[in-house]
Every structure is written in C-alpha cells, then in structure tokens.
Amino acid sequence: MSVTVRPVGDLLREWRQRRRKSQLELSLEAEISTRHLSFLETGRSQPSRDMVLRLAEQLDVPLRDRNLLLHAAGYATVFPERPLDDPALRVARQAVDQVLAGHEPYPALAVDRHWTLIAANAATTRLLGGVDASLLTPPVNVLRLALHPSGLAPRTANLGEWRAHLLARLGHQIQVTGDPALARLLRELRDYPAPEDASHEVDAGAFVVPLQLKTDAGTLAFFSTTTVFGTPVDITLSELAVEAFYPADAATADALRQMAT
Numbered sequence: 001m002s003v004t005v006r007p008v009g010d011l012l013r014e015w016r017q018r019r020r021k022s023q024l025e026l027s028l029e030a031e032i033s034t035r036h037l038s039f040l041e042t043g044r045s046q047p048s049r050d051m052v053l054r055l056a057e058q059l060d061v062p063l064r065d066r067n068l069l070l071h072a073a074g075y076a077t078v079f080p081e082r083p084l085d086d087p088a089l090r091v092a093r094q095a096v097d098q099v100l101a102g103h104e105p106y107p108a109l110a111v112d113r114h115w116t117l118i119a120a121n122a123a124t125t126r127l128l129g130g131v132d133a134s135l136l137t138p139p140v141n142v143l144r145l146a147l148h149p150s151g152l153a154p155r156t157a158n159l160g161e162w163r164a165h166l167l168a169r170l171g172h173q174i175q176v177t178g179d180p181a182l183a184r185l186l187r188e189l190r191d192y193p194a195p196e197d198a199s200h201e202v203d204a205g206a207f208v209v210p211l212q213l214k215t216d217a218g219t220l221a222f223f224s225t226t227t228v229f230g231t232p233v234d235i236t237l238s239e240l241a242v243e244a245f246y247p248a249d250a251a252t253a254d255a256l257r258q259m260a261t
Contacts, residue, residue, distance in 0.1 A: 008052065008072035013041040015059045015069075018178065029058045049075045062177060063238045081235035084118065092229065092237055099227070103244050105260035107222070113239035114181055115142045115170075126259050127213060127220075130155070142243075143170060147189050157212035157219050159195040165209040210248050217255040221248035 016026050023041075027034040032051075039045035040055075047055070052073050056066045067077035084093050100108045100121040107127055109120035117140040128136065132150035145151045147163055156162050167189060174182045208223040222245040232238040247253035 005072050007043055008047060008069055009041045009043040011069055011072055012047075012055055012059075014178075015056075015061055015065075016041075018176065019059050021059070026055070026058060030054050047073055049073070053078075063232070063235045065177075067235075079233060079235050079238075084236055084240070089234065089236065092240075096240070096242060099242055099244075105256045106245055106247065108242060108244040109142065110240060110242050111142050112236075112241075113177075113179070114185070115144075116140065117142055117145075118240065123256065123260065127215065128152075129215075141185070143185065143189060147192050149193055152213065153192070155214045157214055158210065161209060162211055163195070208248075211245070215255075217259060218251070220252040220255055222246060222252065223248050 016023070021029075023034050023037050027037045030037070036045065040047050040051070049070065052069050052075065053066065056069055061069065063079040064081070067079050070077050082089055096110050096119060100110065100119055103123070104121055105123050107121065107124040109124050110118040112118055117138075128145075131145065131152065132148075135145050135148055135151050143166055146156075146166060147153050153159055153163075167186065170182060170186050170189070173179070174186060211222045211224070213220050213222070224243055224245045227242040227244065229237045229240065247256060
C-alpha cells in the first residue's frame with residue numbers, strides 16, 4: 001500500500017500559515033530572499049537538507065514533523081523516536097522520576113503529546129479517590145480524567161472555569177500541531193456535560209487559572225506549571241512534559257503535607 005507524500009513546498013507553506021507568518025517575516029528570519037522562499041513553497045525550487053531544517057527551526061516545527069518535511073524533500077530523517085524505556089533514554093527517564101518524587105507532597109505528573117499519562121507521583125494518586133476505575137486503566141488520558149463526569153469533574157469546584165481553560169489549551173495545541181488525534185480528543189471532551197454555571201470569567205485579581213478540587217480535607221486550590229526538556233533531539237523527549245501543581249494558598253499546602261503523612 002503506497003502512501004502519498006505531499007510536496008515539501010505545500011508543507012512549508014502550511015506551517016508558515018499555521019504560525020501566522022508572512023513570507024517576508026519568514027524570509028528575514030531565515031536570511032533568505034522572499035523570492036527564493038516563494039519558489040520553495042510553489043515547488044519551482046527544491047530546498048536543500050539544511051534549508052529544510054533552517055526553515056523548520058524558524059517555524060518551530062515539532063521534531064516529528066521535521067522528519068516529515070525531510071522525507072517530503074527526499075532526504076533521510078534525522079530525529080529518532082525511541083520508547084521512554086530505551087536504554088539511551090534511561091538518564092532522561094530517571095530525571096523525570098526524580099522531578100516527580102522531588103515535588104512531593106505536591107502533585108506532579110508526566111504526559112506525552114496526546115496527554116497520555118506516563119508517570120505520576122504519590123501525591124497525585126492521593127487525589128484520585130472516587131474516580132471510576134475505567135478512567136485509571138492504562139492508557140490513562142489526563143484530560144479525559146479531568147473532565148469526564150465519572151472522573152474529577154464532579155469534584156472540581158470551579159469546573160466551568162477549569163474546563164474552559166483546558167479546552168482552550170488543547171485547542172491551541174491543535175492549532176499549532178494540526179494533530180488529528182488531539183482534534184478527536186477535543187470533540188470528545190466538548191461532548192461531556194457542561195456545568196450549569198456557564199460563567200467562564202477568570203477572576204481579575206488572579207494571576208493564573210486555578211484548579212479548585214473538593215476533597216475530604218476541604219477544597220484545595222492549585223496552580224500549575226509545565227516543564228519540557230530543553231533542546232531535545234529525540235522525538236519522544238521533545239513531546240514529553242511534566243505538569244507540576246503547587247498550592248495556591250497556605251491551607252492547601254498544610255492539607256497536602258498532612259495527607260502525605
């Protein structure tokens with residue numbers, strides 16, 4: 001079965017438009033003429049291997065898609081994709097586990113590009129009581145777990161606000177990557193029952209969108225950060241992210257420390 005490979009010029013133009021850059025902007029950043037860029041996009045000129053990589057760098061194209069660009073241009077791919085348990089990635093996996101463990105007693109988890117759970121610390125597990133077992137059967141999707149009516153949604157005090165935040169974040173990811181699997185996930189999440197309180201306004205005095213989770217210890221408030229590997233050359237590492245949650249108030253911090261003991 002043959003696979004149709006789109007012309008590299010079409011792919012470059014699509015990525016430029018996705019990044020909302022004009023030909024002039026991209027040509028200046030890549031230090032080439034607008035005319036030459038136009039020729040590359042229309043197929044009148046064939047890009048060199050180095051030119052493909054240079055334009056991909058300026059367009060912040062994910063490593064997975066840089067391989068597709070190289071293949072479309074007739075060159076060998078250069079970025080490997082190893083499983084996370086590959087011996088070559090052992091140090092990276094140990095680093096992820098160290099970060100998760102070091103974040104205790106606060107929750108933290110690692111996810112891949114499709115929001116599939118790779119690893120989580122004990123603090124995360126302690127907050128999942130009452131979640132339907134089917135949502136915790138691997139592969140676990142973190143966004144599905146957060147918004148499913150049998151997941152954390154009933155226990156999220158500010159579900160309207162948190163739901164809008166997660167859907168907007170996923171929508172932006174789709175806009176950047178064009179990933180069809182993420183688009184299917186977004187459609188699924190949007191079909192989940194929306195909270196009766198349709199207000200999604202963010203508190204003007206807040207500095208982040210919080211997660212307010214109802215637990216036996218009371219309502220806990222969190223804000224989160226995302227950490228990724230710097231300058232990765234492996235596709236798996238480039239798509240791995242650590243989501244770390246921090247207490248948004250002193251009461252939450254005290255409750256998490258007590259839960260850990």
